[in-house]
Amino acid sequence: MLTLYHAANSRSTTIVQLIEEMGLTGQVDIVDVTIPRQDGSGGRDPRNPHPEGKVPYLVNGGDHIRERGAIIVYLTDMFPDSGLGRSAGDPQRGEYLSWLFYYQGVMEPVMILKFVQIGHPAIEASLRDYDTMLTRLDEVLGKQPYLLGENFSAADLLCSGPFAWFGDQLPSTPVIDAWVARCQDRDAVRRVQARDNS
Known part of the structure; x- marks a missing residue:
């Protein structure tokens, strides 16, 4: 087990x-x-x-x-x-994996840095900055309800979590707020x- x-x-x-x-x-x-x-x-x-x-x-x-x-x-x-x-061979496998790794490598680090108010050009050059991350999410979620399209996935579960956890302590957008609300409104x-x- x-x-x-x-x-x-x-x-x-x-x-x-x-x-x-x-x-x-x-x-x-x-x-x-x-x-x-x-x-x-x-x-x-x-x-x-x-x-x-x-x-x-x-x-x-x-x-x-x-x-x-x-x-x-x-x-x-x-x-x-x-x-x-998304299993190997699925046409969305790459996008699915990309969101999971984007979360681990970009989203969580820049969110923590934003929360503790630490910034430096070297960090932004290598990790990206918080606003760039928000823009990327906003662009995708402005076209579809979830990261991979019409249906909720494990990528949504992972990527939406910190927005729910931090609440209004981190800047967001109305589009992202609506996505987080959808992801949290689950049994x-x-x-x-x-x-x-x-």
């Missing part, structure tokens, strides 16, 4: 939402662990096999998968019938919020 190491209200919440969306709750054992929090609470949990004590961490027998983008690809490839990923989101807050 697959095992996911999860800490409530953390980056691993995205993966618990994915598991809910995919209907895999009976096929994945979710182990709640503690992690060190930014406010100084929590701590490393000896039950968590992640080499750095982080979450999410997915274990499938002898295979260990870390980082949200990698876990999303792993699960959506393993269970393609969910329709939340899986409500179930996971209830689980994490219980």
Whole structure:
């Protein structure tokens, strides 16, 4: 059986939402662990096999998968019938993977830098700047309801998450706000919020 190491209200919440969306709750054992929090609470949990004590961490027998983008690809490839990923050979496979890697390599770093108000020309030259990222999302979502077109995907789940998490603490656009609202208005989101807050 697959095992996911999860800490409530953390980056691993995205993966618990994915598991809910995919209907895999009976096929994945979710182990709640503690992690060190930014406010100084929590701590490393000896039950968590992640080499750095982080979450999410997915274990499938002898295979260990870390980082949200990698876990999303792993699960959506393993269970393609969910329709939340794009399998090899699908005409949207490249776009799907591009959004997942864009999130990990561009969106999250520039969002964190914007939130903590750190900027430098070298950062913007290599990672891009926050406004460029917003423009890219706004252009795509101004033409279609989700990143890959008409249907919600795991790419939407991952990429919309920080906007929901940070709320109005980060600049956005009406188009992006509407997309985030669509992505949050899902039964899986409500179930996971209830689980994490219980």
